Amino acid sequence: MEKRESLALQVTKEIVVKFVETGRISPGNFTEHFGPIYEEVLRVLSRGQDGQARPDGVRVIAKGGRDDG
Template identity: 70%
Template sequence: MDKIQAQALQVAKEIVVKFVETGRISPSNFTDHFSRIYLEVLRTISDHTPYPGAPSGASPQTSQDAD
């Protein structure tokens, strides 16, 4: 498993745990949701295209980018 896949797995786990805690996903249907969330997170962090509506070459500003 490469670094991006490991990061996607960790993020997906955190999202699913939060959804279970808030009642949006039940533990009994965890498997129905986890793989879709993981694949979407992996696709999102692997995608190097700008966010929708951004000018060419722009990317979302993160707290690390802001001074």
């Protein structure tokens, strides 16, 4: 699994846990929500600062900053 996919999975798990804790997601509708949340997190992680995908893998972490890792 790629580093970005692993990070997306971890972030998605944290988001879903918060939604379960607040009652917005239940065990009965978990599968309905997990996939779309994961896809959105992965899409956001794949974007650059200008909203375009960055094929070089550089992630913008702050205005003017970057993370090559």
